[in-house]
Amino acid sequence: MSRESRRAEDDAARTWTGAYKPYDILKEATIALGVVIALVVVLTILFSSPDDPPSTVQSWSHADPVDFVTTATTELDGSSTTGSYGPPYNHASSGQHIAFIHLAKWLGVSHPINTAQDFVLAPLRSLTNQPVLQRAVSSYEAAPVKSQTAWTSAYETALAKASATPSGSITVKAGDYGPLPTMMGSLLTFAQSGGLDGALLTSRRFYQTDYTKPLLFMADGGVLTSRAQQQHLLGEQWGLMNETGSYPGQVWLWLYTFWYQIKPFSTSANADILVMAVMGVMTLALLLIPFIPGLRDIPRRIPIYRLIWRDHYRTLPPPRGDDTPAQRPIPT
Amino acid sequence: MTATKKRSWTEAVRERAVGALPPEKLLPDSQPSYMSSWIYIFGVLSLGSLVVIIASGSILSLKGPQWWHFTGIGHFFNSIHLWSVELFFFFMAIHLWGKYWMAAWRGGRARVWMTGVVCFVVAIPCALTGYVSQQNFDAQWISTQAKDAMNAAGIGAFFNLTNFGQMYSVHVLLLPLAVVAIVVAHILLVRKHGIVPPIPLAGVGEGRSLAGAGDSPAGPAGHESGSGSGLPASGDGSMKTPGSGSGDDREPGPDPAGSPT
Numbered sequence: 001m002s003r004e005s006r007r008a009e010d011d012a013a014r015t016w017t018g019a020y021k022p023y024d025i026l027k028e029a030t031i032a033l034g035v036v037i038a039l040v041v042v043l044t045i046l047f048s049s050p051d052d053p054p055s056t057v058q059s060w061s062h063a064d065p066v067d068f069v070t071t072a073t074t075e076l077d078g079s080s081t082t083g084s085y086g087p088p089y090n091h092a093s094s095g096q097h098i099a100f101i102h103l104a105k106w107l108g109v110s111h112p113i114n115t116a117q118d119f120v121l122a123p124l125r126s127l128t129n130q131p132v133l134q135r136a137v138s139s140y141e142a143a144p145v146k147s148q149t150a151w152t153s154a155y156e157t158a159l160a161k162a163s164a165t166p167s168g169s170i171t172v173k174a175g176d177y178g179p180l181p182t183m184m185g186s187l188l189t190f191a192q193s194g195g196l197d198g199a200l201l202t203s204r205r206f207y208q209t210d211y212t213k214p215l216l217f218m219a220d221g222g223v224l225t226s227r228a229q230q231q232h233l234l235g236e237q238w239g240l241m242n243e244t245g246s247y248p249g250q251v252w253l254w255l256y257t258f259w260y261q262i263k264p265f266s267t268s269a270n271a272d273i274l275v276m277a278v279m280g281v282m283t284l285a286l287l288l289i290p291f292i293p294g295l296r297d298i299p300r301r302i303p304i305y306r307l308i309w310r311d312h313y314r315t316l317p318p319p320r321g322d323d324t325p326a327q328r329p330i331p332t
Numbered sequence: 333m334t335a336t337k338k339r340s341w342t343e344a345v346r347e348r349a350v351g352a353l354p355p356e357k358l359l360p361d362s363q364p365s366y367m368s369s370w371i372y373i374f375g376v377l378s379l380g381s382l383v384v385i386i387a388s389g390s391i392l393s394l395k396g397p398q399w400w401h402f403t404g405i406g407h408f409f410n411s412i413h414l415w416s417v418e419l420f421f422f423f424m425a426i427h428l429w430g431k432y433w434m435a436a437w438r439g440g441r442a443r444v445w446m447t448g449v450v451c452f453v454v455a456i457p458c459a460l461t462g463y464v465s466q467q468n469f470d471a472q473w474i475s476t477q478a479k480d481a482m483n484a485a486g487i488g489a490f491f492n493l494t495n496f497g498q499m500y501s502v503h504v505l506l507l508p509l510a511v512v513a514i515v516v517a518h519i520l521l522v523r524k525h526g527i528v529p530p531i532p533l534a535g536v537g538e539g540r541s542l543a544g545a546g547d548s549p550a551g552p553a554g555h556e557s558g559s560g561s562g563l564p565a566s567g568d569g570s571m572k573t574p575g576s577g578s579g580d581d582r583e584p585g586p587d588p589a590g591s592p593t
Contacts (some may be wrong), residue, residue, distance in 0.1 A: 008441055009532070010440070012439070012529075012532070013438040013439030013529050014439040015439075016364045016366075018365060020365060021364075021365050022362055023360060023363035025359060025361075026359070029376055029379065032373065032376040032379065035377065035378035036381050036383075037380075037384060039419060040381075040384055040412055041412070044411040044415055048407065048411050049415075050468075050470060051401060052470065054467065054468050054471070054472050058587075067561075069559065087483065087489050088483055088492075092569075095484065096483075096484035103484070104483055104484055107486040108489065110489040110490065111492060130372040142533070178525060184455060191584055209496050209498075210492075210496065210497060210498075211494055211495070211551070212492060212494040212495055215472060215476055215494045216476070218472070218476075224469075224472060225478060227469060227473070229472050233473055239477055240473070240474045240477045243470045244469060245475075251421070252421045252460060263464050270484070272482075273484035275481065278458065285445055287449045289437065289445065290437035290445055290446070296435065299434065299435040300435065304433040305530065305531045306533075307369075308369045308371055308433065308434060309368075309369065309530040309531075310369075311366075312365065312366035312368065313533060
């Protein structure tokens with residue numbers, strides 16, 4: 001389409017000088033609102049809405065004490081997902097990037113989390129009436145990093161074969177774990193009592209609304225993942241666009257979720273920033289369609305518009321000259 | 333010496349607003365005869381869904397974020413909220429596709445298209461913040477999964493999906509305000525520019541060949557008459573324009589299937 005003809009069409013489309021018909025815009029809006037209300041009420045009565053209770057650190061430590069203690073040990077040595085995350089939680093890595101663009105790194109650590117201190121040591125330090133535990137924590141903190149690493153590594157290896165007792169404690173093969181058995185035993189008991197849920201929320205204020213720490217702690221373990229797997233919510237199951245039960249969820253995120261299912265995104269360490277970049281470019285393209293040659297011309301080449309305005313085209317006088325099928329409005 | 337009266341800011345704004353959107357444009361009692369398709373109802377259905385979303389969300393926020401977990405009536409309104417959101421996106425997606433196939437940005441309507449797209453885009457985090465404010469397992473899972481994309485893009489530095497307090501306030505105030513403001517702008521632009529006329533058919537009608545100009549040899553040649561839009565909506569070629577007569581003598585036009593009126 002030439003620039004001149006496009007300009008001519010654009011000018012012609014500015015103002016409609018043809019016929020009008022009576023129309024009651026408020027009546028239409030009222031009827032539409034009534035239709036929506038009726039639809040919503042019917043859907044509500046038929047399907048309600050999901051509300052699976054949240055997991056807690058307490059329920060997790062009861063249901064799978066081995067996973068809880070294993071996760072806590074990785075928090076202690078910083079090898080957990082959060083411990084090695086990078087910005088905005090810590091400086092353990094530089095975060096995801098595209099080429100030289102390191103947005104996460106540039107914006108820095110805005111929600112500082114030291115997994116060892118915040119998830120393990122500080123909660124244990126709050127149990128001041130347990131002198132044996134406090135000596136164990138002091139012993140761990142005073143030990144050289146090499147010893148700490150040797151203890152946590154050996155303990156994590158042993159935990160892979162550990163088992164839970166009916167009382168909720170865990171049994172680990174004997175070995176040189178330093179003060180870890182004492183520390184982790186106390187942390188497990190603290191978690192099972194519900195105390196750790198509160199301790200992870202504690203700030204200097206009475207009211208709490210930030211659940212970042214307990215959520216990240218649980219996300220580092222298997223408690224959320226195992227529930228999500230049962231509810232078809234894992235990343236390879238189209239992840240967060242779904243919700244529990246057979247509800248549609250955030251179906252509008254289908255394209256965003258789609259990219260995670262295919263290479264190179266599905267195997268990239270920078271998948272999130274790559275997908276965000278792709279979606280950003282696509283969103284920009286959608287926004288700017290009126291100015292993008294090719295994209296703006298597709299509606300003319302695939303004549304769905306003939307269906308939409310078929311009643312209008314039927315009223316037009318026949319074409320001049322040859323009346324080829326391509327020029328006739330499509331029959332209905 | 334002549335004293336010229338200086339216009340006040342209020343007068344200037346009023347004159348400009350009324351000039352751009354006179355009452356008969358803002359609340360029209362007639363519509364172009366080509367508006368005759370079911371596709372036209374999805375815009376107003378999106379709007380209806382938004383009204384239900386805001387009404388049900390207001391009830392939920394009046395009672396607080398815990399209420400709906402423990403009472404039947406609270407759960408009912410939560411369900412109303414959920415399904416109105418689902419319908420909102422469903423209607424909006426169809427509306428968006430419909431407008432794409434109409435090339436509805438023609439005739440100086442690019443801003444209409446762009447505000448529609450922005451509305452869709454802003455509604456997505458609005459819904460996401462709602463999902464992570466539910467205080468149930470869905471909220472836990474979605475927030476811990478979606479945080480990675482936010483963090484990777486640097487957004488997580490100031491938009492923390494695992495911070496319930498921040499997400500709740502963003503969900504009930506800031507993003508709904510943004511969506512409503514964009515929707516209002518979108519509607520005002522639609523009223524200002526009017527509904528986009530049909531893509532003209534090549535060689536059909538008197539001096540009104542534009543569409544498919546790149547595809548058809550008849551193409552631009554048909555535009556020779558230069559008669560404005562040149563699109564008669566009536567079979568006899570007569571043109572009835574707004575205000576050209578009473579509603580009774582207007583062109584009857586095709587059955588307004590696209591309108592529930």
